[in-house]
Amino acid sequence: xxxxxxxxxxxxxxxxxxxxxxxxxIGTVMADSQPGEMVQVEFEEDPGPHxxxxxxxxxxxxxxLPGE
Numbered sequence: 001x002x003x004x005x006x007x008x009x010x011x012x013x014x015x016x017x018x019x020x021x022x023x024x025x026i027g028t029v030m031a032d033s034q035p036g037e038m039v040q041v042e043f044e045e046d047p048g049p050h051x052x053x054x055x056x057x058x059x060x061x062x063x064x065l066p067g068e
Contacts, residue, residue, distance in 0.1 A: 001039050005029040006060040009041075009052065022050070026060065 001007065007029060009022040027041040030049055038051040 001029045001033050001054060001057070001059065003029055003032050007039075007041060007057040008060055010056050010058055020046070022052075 005028070007027060009025045009027070022043070025043050025045065027043040027050070030040040030042050033039045033054065035054065037054075039054050039057060040049045040051055041057070042049060
């Protein structure tokens with residue numbers, strides 16, 4: 001994933017480093033990552049870096065219409 005990508009946490013993802021539930025939250029990727037690496041994500045609801053497996057994240061595609 002690339003820095004700045006918007007992602008949604010797939011249900012029922014729960015990172016091993018926390019007791020917090022992030023299912024269906026939307027955040028921004030903080031740094032580029034390669035396949036197999038943990039992905040750092042920041043959320044408006046809970047600022048600061050949080051790490052997830054890429055498989056636990058769904059990239060949100062740009063929703064703008066052509067010509068806008």
